[in-house]
Amino acid sequence: MEAITMRTRLITTAAVIVGLLIVSVSLFAHHGNAEFDIGKRVTVKGIITRWSWSNPHCFLSFEVKGDTGAVTQWVVETQPPRSVTAGGFSQKTFKPGDEVIVTLEPVKNGRPLGRMLEVVLPNGKKLVTGHLD
Structure with missing residues (x-):
């Protein structure tokens, strides 16, 4: 017993x-949104190095050449694949070498990281994530 x-x-x-x-x-x-500078918009032009189509977030990595010629590697996140598909994003949206214009909310600490709000593709098409008001 x-x-x-x-x-x-x-x-x-x-x-x-x-x-x-x-x-x-x-x-x-x-995670929450505390790391992002909500409401601050930064727009940068860069060359795609990687597009990670994955859960829980998709990530876009790209190089931005500054005024002095120095290159900075940026990484921005967006929503999961299921959420961004309706906005026109797909696993094949970006290719390494593509030049894009990305509007993002940067992180507060000044590092080259952020949350993607919209992107202009090489063909001029604009894709907007669900984060944009």
Whole structure:
């Protein structure tokens, strides 16, 4: 009888721990907007180096040449594939070497990171993410 009670407690405790881990992982899987300078818009022209079509966010990496000729690598995120497809984005929207104009909300710390608001493709077509007001 005592062995059955101990086994039941062990199984119950293990189930609770696994349940808490599952809930905590999902709570931390998505970040908030605190790192972005909401309302500040920056527009840069750059050359695509990588387009990552993935969950939980798509990422666009591109190089921007500054006034002095120095090149800065920018990375911007947008929503997941399912959310941006309606706006015209696809896995094949960007190719390395494409020149684009990106409007973004930068991060507050000044690093070359941000959240994509819109992008003008080489053919002149403008795509807007769901982040734009």
